Amino acid sequence: MIASVVVGGVLWLLAVPFRFLAWGAMPLGAPAGGLVGQCASVRAALWTGAVGELLAVVPLFVVMRGCRTLDI
Known part of the structure; x- marks a missing residue:
């Protein structure tokens, strides 16, 4: 999705x-997971990892909340 919005020369x-x-x-996550596991x-x-992955998506939803349309 990002590649379709951003011009090819500046995608990197x-x-x-x-x-x-x-x-x-x-x-950082590997030792933290090992510590929790131990x-x-x-x-x-x-x-804990599953909940962390789900919470990582929350900022995306907050940003996309203000976007009504995707101008491509």
Whole structure:
């Protein structure tokens, strides 16, 4: 969807911050998940990860709430 809105020559300018945040969060999430799994249980670690993934989408919905149409 982003690729259809952004001009091809500057698509990498938009993709780099997303990749930086995604790959930067992995080294933080792995030890956090291991700690929750060791201290609580594996089931608690999986539920924590699932809820975290669902909450990660909330900012997208907040931003898209003001958009009524997508001008392409």
